[in-house]
Amino acid sequence: MFMANCPNCGAAISFRSVDLPVRVCDYCHSSITRTGDALVSMGKVAEVPEDVSPLQIGVRGSDGGHSFELIGRVRWRWTDGGWNEWLALFDNGATGWIGEAMGRYMLLREVPATGSAVERGLRNGAQIIVGTEATIDGVQYRVTDVKEATCAGSEGELPFNTPPGFSMPSVDLMAADGHCASIQMDGGEVKLYAGRYVTLADMKANGLRAFEGWPMPRFAA
Amino acid sequence: MTAATSSVKALNCTSCGGTLSLRAAGYTVSMVCEHCGVTLDTTDPQLRVIAQATAALRRPLIPLGTRGVLRGETWEVVGYLERSDGEDGWSEYLLFNPYRGYGWLVDDGRRFNYGFLLDSLPDMDGAQIVIDQGRGLDHDSGPYPVEVKFVVGEFYWRVAVGERVQVTDYVRPGTTVSCEENDSERTWSKLDLLEWGEAERAFGVEPRRPNSGTPSPAEPSPWRDRLMESWIIGAIAAVTLLIIAAMSSGTQRLASVDAQVGLEGAPRTVVIHGIQIAGHSSAIRISAQSDQLDNDWIDLDYSLVDKRTQESFDAYGLAEHYSGSDSDGSWSEGDTRPKTRLSSVPPGTYDLVVELSAHRWVQNASTSFFGAQTGMVDPNPTLVPVTINVDRGGMFAGNVILGLILILIWPGFVLWRHLAFEQRRRGSSDDDDDDDDDWDD
Numbered sequence: 040m041f042m043a044n045c046p047n048c049g050a051a052i053s054f055r056s057v058d059l060p061v062r063v064c065d066y067c068h069s070s071i072t073r074t075g076d077a078l079v080s081m082g083k084v085a086e087v088p089e090d091v092s093p094l095q096i097g098v099r100g101s102d103g104g105h106s107f108e109l110i111g112r113v114r115w116r117w118t119d120g121g122w123n124e125w126l127a128l129f130d131n132g133a134t135g136w137i138g139e140a141m142g143r144y145m146l147l148r149e150v151p152a153t154g155s156a157v158e159r160g161l162r163n164g165a166q167i168i169v170g171t172e173a174t175i176d177g178v179q180y181r182v183t184d185v186k187e188a189t190c191a192g193s194e195g196e197l198p199f200n201t202p203p204g205f206s207m208p209s210v211d212l213m214a215a216d217g218h219c220a221s222i223q224m225d226g227g228e229v230k231l232y233a234g235r236y237v238t239l240a241d242m243k244a245n246g247l248r249a250f251e252g253w254p255m256p257r258f259a260a
Numbered sequence: 261m262t263a264a265t266s267s268v269k270a271l272n273c274t275s276c277g278g279t280l281s282l283r284a285a286g287y288t289v290s291m292v293c294e295h296c297g298v299t300l301d302t303t304d305p306q307l308r309v310i311a312q313a314t315a316a317l318r319r320p321l322i323p324l325g326t327r328g329v330l331r332g333e334t335w336e337v338v339g340y341l342e343r344s345d346g347e348d349g350w351s352e353y354l355l356f357n358p359y360r361g362y363g364w365l366v367d368d369g370r371r372f373n374y375g376f377l378l379d380s381l382p383d384m385d386g387a388q389i390v391i392d393q394g395r396g397l398d399h400d401s402g403p404y405p406v407e408v409k410f411v412v413g414e415f416y417w418r419v420a421v422g423e424r425v426q427v428t429d430y431v432r433p434g435t436t437v438s439c440e441e442n443d444s445e446r447t448w449s450k451l452d453l454l455e456w457g458e459a460e461r462a463f464g465v466e467p468r469r470p471n472s473g474t475p476s477p478a479e480p481s482p483w484r485d486r487l488m489e490s491w492i493i494g495a496i497a498a499v500t501l502l503i504i505a506a507m508s509s510g511t512q513r514l515a516s517v518d519a520q521v522g523l524e525g526a527p528r529t530v531v532i533h534g535i536q537i538a539g540h541s542s543a544i545r546i547s548a549q550s551d552q553l554d555n556d557w558i559d560l561d562y563s564l565v566d567k568r569t570q571e572s573f574d575a576y577g578l579a580e581h582y583s584g585s586d587s588d589g590s591w592s593e594g595d596t597r598p599k600t601r602l603s604s605v606p607p608g609t610y611d612l613v614v615e616l617s618a619h620r621w622v623q624n625a626s627t628s629f630f631g632a633q634t635g636m637v638d639p640n641p642t643l644v645p646v647t648i649n650v651d652r653g654g655m656f657a658g659n660v661i662l663g664l665i666l667i668l669i670w671p672g673f674v675l676w677r678h679l680a681f682e683q684r685r686r687g688s689s690d691d692d693d694d695d696d697d698d699w700d701d
Binding site: 088089090091092093116119120121123141142143169170181183184185186213214215216217218219236238239247248249250251252253254255256259 | 263264265266267269283284285286287289303305327334356357358359360361362377379380381382383416417418443444445446447
């Protein structure tokens with residue numbers, strides 16, 4: 040853990056990961072980028088609107104024998120709704136994303152580009168059709184969802200800056216055995232994330248938010 | 261751990277000012293005001309009205325905000341939809357739990373179903389689809405259009421009356437898997453049929469009773485299990501009955517006599533003395549055999565007389581054979597080997613007294629010289645041989661058949677109910693093929 044002070048408001052800020060370049064100040068919501076030891080405020084970013092997600096920064100869990108902690112979050116919005124992407128820092132230093140939409144969780148890790156038609160189409164700005172097939176990491180996927188996502192807020196540590204109005208095309212894919220994937224355009228670069236649907240119980244999530252009147256699930260108690 | 265926060269956020273309807281409870285903030289995209297029916301955009305801090313009320317407000321059977329524990333999971337009712345395929349309508353409750361996400365409670369007016377979105381695409385296996393490596397599901401109906409007719413509460417998408425999707429259903433007993441499609445999304449969901457009363461108990465509504473309404477295509481026949489059971493038991497009973505019948509049908513020859521009787525001659529009496537029926541009461545079969553009859557008949561009057569009590573069991577037999585030809589060609593009829601049964605004769609020693617009288621049959625009485633018509637007796641009649649056998653045992657086929665019918669009543673009833681149910685069940689699916697059949701009818 041690396042401690043510093045927000046160059047904008049002076050509040051103490053912590054970096055759990057040594058690799059991530061962006062930290063959103065918990066107090067003034069400035070986006071602070073780090074290059075070496077230099078911290079630069081990139082201006083304020085939107086605060087994540089209040090929601091009833093059981094996840095929060097600091098939630099711990101595990102996947103594939105590695106424990107993780109949630110250290111960042113981006114809230115995305117599209118014309119007909121929104122979703123959260125939580126950044127998980129694993130005990131081996133790797134990162135992954137937990138996509139949270141419609142009360143479901145996708146645990147995804149970035150994978151190398153495969154050159155599929157969906158990726159090419161996304162790069163060329165072509166329209167991606169629902170039902171298009173794509174093979175990623177040897178798994179056969181089908182596109183289930185295509186949308187333009189706009190950042191609606193962010194917090195914690197992140198691998199990229201999320202200035203107001205930041206938007207990108209996003210494609211969701213599903214496979215027959217619970218595998219899922221997401222392909223996004225990020226700054227002219229196509230990024231592939233692959234993984235699977237999980238439940239909070241699967242991740243042995245703990246440190247979840249408590250809600251009045253709702254029993255904490257047994258696995259998290 | 262942070263202190264518990266409220267999962268419910270109070271809002272005021274932009275249109276009518278009524279108080280609303282937002283129960284799934286962050287997930288909910290649109291909300292239909294339960295007071296005035298306008299649709300609000302909950303992703304907009306201003307809570308913009310995105311649609312005016314289009315239908316008269318209706319109250320869901322299970323009110324919004326109702327909590328219930330269904331199959332071990334606590335749920336809150338956050339949204340209510342009524343949808344229709346143009347012919348039939350049904351209700352859908354959107355259930356929410358912050359740790360579990362969303363579930364569905366679907367009410368077809370008769371049964372409740374409990375469902376979730378699928379996390380994995382089904383595998384296609386020929387005409388069937390397979391989920392979770394389980395038993396395959398057969399295509400039942402669709403794609404057919406489904407339209408939202410009424411909506412109230414909050415939803416994780418932009419809900420709207422008139423919203424249309426194309427639905428394809430696959431079924432196996434107890435489970436329906438549906439594919440819903442529009443231009444930008446294709447979702448798969450799985451619905452499990454709940455037991456009678458399960459949903460009603462969970463959400464505190466009046467329990468329903470099994471009735472004769474139209475079952476859903478995935479509803480397993482309540483008679484299916486009983487059908488198997490009743491046929492197995494029925495088959496065991498029938499086989500047992502037939503084995504007993506076969507074992508007890510072995511016959512034992514008690515006596516036999518060859519006799520002759522003169523055609524149109526004087527009646528003859530033949531007596532078989534000392535027939536022993538030992539042990540227990542049994543069936544006695546008296547059979548006559550007279551193969552040389554030709555347009556003749558023999559009346560056989562039997563009396564089986566108990567030598568000790570002089571009690572008599574009387575029976576009658578008729579051996580006959582007729583033939584001839586007419587406009588339809590040649591014909592013949594009659595039984596030359598009549599069998600007569602006495603059902604239950606007590607043990608003892610018996611004499612069988614047989615009175616035989618043989619007659620010629622003539623089509624025209626005027627050509628007959630001797631015969632019953634004239635009352636005259638031929639003093640030198642043609643002799644016809646007759647063999648009379650007395651056998652013990654044998655089952656009465658009638659009794660066996662009656663027994664089988666009795667055994668089959670229950671399995672037959674169950675089969676009938678099962679088939680009637682299946683017909684109603686199949687009648688409720690809207691397969692295009694079925695429609696064609698209906699038109700052909």
